[in-house]
Amino acid sequence: MAESGRLERLERRVRELEDELARERGGWPAPRARIDTMSPEVTDTNPYSRLMALKRMGIVKDYEKIRTFTVAVVGVGGVGSVTAEMLTRCGIGKLLLFDYDKVELANMNRLFFQPHQAGLSKVQAAEHTLRNINPDVQFEVHNYNITTLDNFEHFMDRISNGALEEGKPVDLVLSCVDNFEARMAINTACNELGQIWMESGVSENAVSGHIQLIIPGESACFACAPPLVVAANIDEKTLKREGVCAASLPTTMGVVAGILVQNVLKYLLNFGTVSYYLGYNAMQDFFPTMSMKPNPQCSDQNCRKQQENYKTKAAAQPKQEVIEQQEEIVHEDNDWGIELVSETSEDELKAASGPVPELPEGITVAYTIPNKEENLITEETVAESEESLEELMAKMRNM
Amino acid sequence: MAEEAARRAVAELPLLRTAAGPRDRNGWAPRLKEEYRALIQYVENNKRADNDWFRLESNAEGTRWFGRCWYIHELLKYEFAIEFDIPVTYPNTAPEIAIPELDGKTAKMYRGGKICLSDHFKPLWARNVPKFGLAHLMALGHRGPPLAPPFLGLSQCFPL
Numbered sequence: 001m002a003e004s005g006r007l008e009r010l011e012r013r014v015r016e017l018e019d020e021l022a023r024e025r026g027g028w029p030a031p032r033a034r035i036d037t038m039s040p041e042v043t044d045t046n047p048y049s050r051l052m053a054l055k056r057m058g059i060v061k062d063y064e065k066i067r068t069f070t071v072a073v074v075g076v077g078g079v080g081s082v083t084a085e086m087l088t089r090c091g092i093g094k095l096l097l098f099d100y101d102k103v104e105l106a107n108m109n110r111l112f113f114q115p116h117q118a119g120l121s122k123v124q125a126a127e128h129t130l131r132n133i134n135p136d137v138q139f140e141v142h143n144y145n146i147t148t149l150d151n152f153e154h155f156m157d158r159i160s161n162g163a164l165e166e167g168k169p170v171d172l173v174l175s176c177v178d179n180f181e182a183r184m185a186i187n188t189a190c191n192e193l194g195q196i197w198m199e200s201g202v203s204e205n206a207v208s209g210h211i212q213l214i215i216p217g218e219s220a221c222f223a224c225a226p227p228l229v230v231a232a233n234i235d236e237k238t239l240k241r242e243g244v245c246a247a248s249l250p251t252t253m254g255v256v257a258g259i260l261v262q263n264v265l266k267y268l269l270n271f272g273t274v275s276y277y278l279g280y281n282a283m284q285d286f287f288p289t290m291s292m293k294p295n296p297q298c299s300d301q302n303c304r305k306q307q308e309n310y311k312t313k314a315a316a317q318p319k320q321e322v323i324e325q326q327e328e329i330v331h332e333d334n335d336w337g338i339e340l341v342s343e344t345s346e347d348e349l350k351a352a353s354g355p356v357p358e359l360p361e362g363i364t365v366a367y368t369i370p371n372k373e374e375n376l377i378t379e380e381t382v383a384e385s386e387e388s389l390e391e392l393m394a395k396m397r398n399m
Numbered sequence: 400m401a402e403e404a405a406r407r408a409v410a411e412l413p414l415l416r417t418a419a420g421p422r423d424r425n426g427w428a429p430r431l432k433e434e435y436r437a438l439i440q441y442v443e444n445n446k447r448a449d450n451d452w453f454r455l456e457s458n459a460e461g462t463r464w465f466g467r468c469w470y471i472h473e474l475l476k477y478e479f480a481i482e483f484d485i486p487v488t489y490p491n492t493a494p495e496i497a498i499p500e501l502d503g504k505t506a507k508m509y510r511g512g513k514i515c516l517s518d519h520f521k522p523l524w525a526r527n528v529p530k531f532g533l534a535h536l537m538a539l540g541h542r543g544p545p546l547a548p549p550f551l552g553l554s555q556c557f558p559l
Contacts, residue, residue, distance in 0.1 A: 147486040149421050149462050180521065181495065184488040223491070226525065249441065299491065333557070367522035381530075382413040382436045389461075392435035397456055399442050 031135045038064045038091060047134070048091055060269045062354035067136070068396045069161040069268050070170040072096040074146060074186055076122040078253035079200055079260065080176030081112035087137075088130045094138040095130070095162045097123045098155065100145040110250050113321065127257075138164065147185045156189050172264060176257075178246075187222035190214065190324065191302035194309070201255055206248040207282040208232045209256035211263055211275065217294065217306030219276055224295035227366040230279035230288065251320040252282055279363055285324060288362035408538040411444055418529035420489045421462050428488075430532075431461040434497055437534035451535060453481070459483065464533070465492070490529045493520075493536050514540070 032047075052303035054060040071092055073080050076099040084095055100124045103113045117125040123141035131139060140162060144151040161168050173195055175186045183199060190197045194216050202209040214221055256372035259278055266272045276291030295306050357365060387395070415433045419426025439456060445451045455466035462485045469478040479501065495513045503542040520539060524531055 053540065145484075147459075148484045152422075152487040179495075181486050181488060181492045184492050185486065188488055228523075324488055367525065369522075369526050381416050382414050382433045382440075385432075385436065387432075389432050389435065392432060392439065393456065396435055396439055396442070396454075399437065399446075399454065 002337065002381070029180075031132050032369070035335060037049030038067065045095060050089060060271050061217065062114050063269065064270060066091050067093045068164065069172070070096065071264065072098065072159060072162065072170045072173045074098045074173065074175050075103070075177035076126050077107070077176065077178060078110035078250070079202060079257045080174070081110075081122070081126055082254055082257035083174060083176055083200075083261055084126055084130060085112055085133065086257065087264070088134045090261075090265065091134065093136055094140065096158060096162050096170060097126055097139065097263060098144070098146055099123050100143060110253055112250060139208055146189075147181050152185060152189070153198040155185075156193065159189060160193055169193065169195060171196075171268065174264065175199045176260075178202075183222055183227075187214070189301065191221055191223075191300050191306060192214050193204075193271070194306055198263060198297065200256055202248065202256050203229065203232065205232065205356075206247040206249040206252050208280060209252055209282075210277065210279045211256065211260045212277045213267070213274060216303065217308075220292035220294045221298060221300060221303045223300045224292070224298045226368060228363055229366050230281050230360055231364050232281060232283055252280070255280055255282075277363070281362055286362050286374045288360050290360045349399055405539050408441075408444070409535050412441055412534050412538060414527075414530035414531075415490075415532040420487060420491070421460070421485050422487055427461070430443065431457075434461070434532045434534070436534050438537075441534040441538060455481070455533070455537070490532065493524045493531075494533070494534070496540060 003165070023345050035047070038048040038052055039046055040049065040055065042049045042053075051066075052063055055063050060185060069092055071087055071094075073084050073087075073095060076084060076097050080097075080099070084097060087095060101122050103117045103122055103125050103390050105115060105118050107114060109112055113122070113125060121143045123143050127139045130137065133258070140158070142154070142158065144154075145332070146152055146155040158170075159173060161167050164172050173190060175183055175197060177183055177186070178201075183201075186197060189195065196215050199212040199214060199222060210221075210228065210230050212228070213219060215330075249314075259275075259280065263275050267274045273290055277289060279286075279288040281288070294303060296304070296307065298304055298307075359365070401439055413436070415430065415437060417426055417430040417433055419430040421427050423430075437519075440479055442451065442454070453466060453468035455464055457464045463482075464485070465480070465482040467478055467480050469476055471477075473526065479498045479528070483496045485494055486492055497513045523539070
């Protein structure tokens with residue numbers, strides 16, 4: 001009891017000292033007042049004047065529309081934080097941020113976060129900075145790992161209901177995560193919800209990256225093929241990995257965040273050509289592009305379901321389908337059903353064989369999945385047994 | 400060579416049949432039983448080969464796993480708590496095993512003490528979905544990257 005009284009006293013004292021310190025440092029300057037409507041007026045005090053100039057120059061028809069959109073950014077690290085900052089400065093309507101990590105000094109080789117934020121959760125630190133930059137943007141932050149069961153359900157719920165108008169789905173989900181598991185979780189959610197999203201990534205050696213637009217059912221999902229990577233043209237034998245997990249550069253991450261948000265703006269505000277896949281090879285300064293049809297045999301059943309939906313929808317309005325005029329590339333073999341805007345039938349795809357999908361120069365798959373299993377595995381499967389799960393758990397515990 | 404030993408251990412394990420993750424209400428129960436049977440088999444194999452090196456157990460739902468692993472190196476026993484969550488995308492993606500005690504103590508690790516697996520792991524796992532389970536994951540992690548402390552450069556740091 002005496003303990004808890006003491007704790008209270010100490011907590012009060014810490015608060016007093018924190019307040020005193022804030023006063024000493026002059027506190028944070030008050031953020032600017034909110035602005036109700038974006039003005040095209042060119043004055044020093046209008047934060048939107050240069051953006052609204054895009055309208056006068058005929059690039060964007062209706063820039064103000066940006067305030068009606070909600071974007072979810074999953075992963076607020078080297079790419080995600082810069083992405084969120086760009087969208088905030090562009091005056092996006094609402095941002096949802098998801099990340100379970102904390103700011104560390106080891107992150108300081110990247111943009112956005114500052115040393116004094118070390119120890120804070122990334123979403124909390126980001127919200128604070130971003131609100132200061134643009135108080136017109138609404139923020140909703142979630143500090144959790146989306147790949148675990150409970151969090152995933154909540155994540156799905158916020159994607160479906162978290163728009164400016166509660167109950168409506170977000171306009172776009174951006175994957176700025178750094179691992180395969182989280183990408184697959186986002187892919188699973190978006191296939192299930194029919195949610196359009198963009199994937200982004202930077203290689204572990206920091207010298208290549210990519211962005212990808214995924215419209216469930218219409219373009220290849222993340223599970224349709226083994227992960228696509230931008231060939232860095234580095235000899236694997238000379239690449240040293242001993243004692244390190246990943247390298248990172250603020251440059252590559254900034255470039256990838258830049259091309260990601262550029263694609264977001266083009267998609268949301270309807271200007272220019274939206275890229276389905278854009279790679280960045282920093283070693284040769286090469287930017288391969290392509291688009292990819294979904295795999296009819298995709299392992300995600302919701303992807304297959306979305307493909308059916310898309311086919312039905314496309315058949316109902318056949319006229320709208322003949323707009324794109326991209327070069328057709330025909331492959332001799334195509335085991336993965338990967339197409340570069342061509343119209344091969346499912347039968348032709350099935351008849352095709354070959355372990356590596358044909359991709360444009362500069363893009364390859366991280367690995368392939370052969371039809372035959374690797375020899376090292378026996379074909380023996382676990383025996384059927386009468387034991388219940390509880391019995392098995394007890395048996396394992398008592399071993 | 401370490402990887403070769405791991406592959407041999409994997410070859411002695413039974414394969415799983417049910418392609419179901421924790422979100423699949425009907426499929427997860429049988430999958431979980433298969434996971435336990437394969438794990439029990441693996442521990443039995445290890446005991447027989449005088450190479451008993453870990454224990455694992457889960458919560459009732461089988462979504463959160465915890466246990467310990469130990470390793471004897473130059474007469475010193477190193478023991479660590481291990482833990483991981485089953486991701487919603489399991490078994491398409493493997494869980495990320497974590498050794499929280501080693502968080503920040505080795506470069507060969509991601510935040511939270513999550514182990515950085517070898518480059519061969521992901522393709523190997525992807526090629527064996529859904530037949531590989533937690534027993535295979537543990538076997539592939541043993542003796543090579545990631546679960547052997549000397550590999551992590553810790554043999555001088557953590558004699559227990």
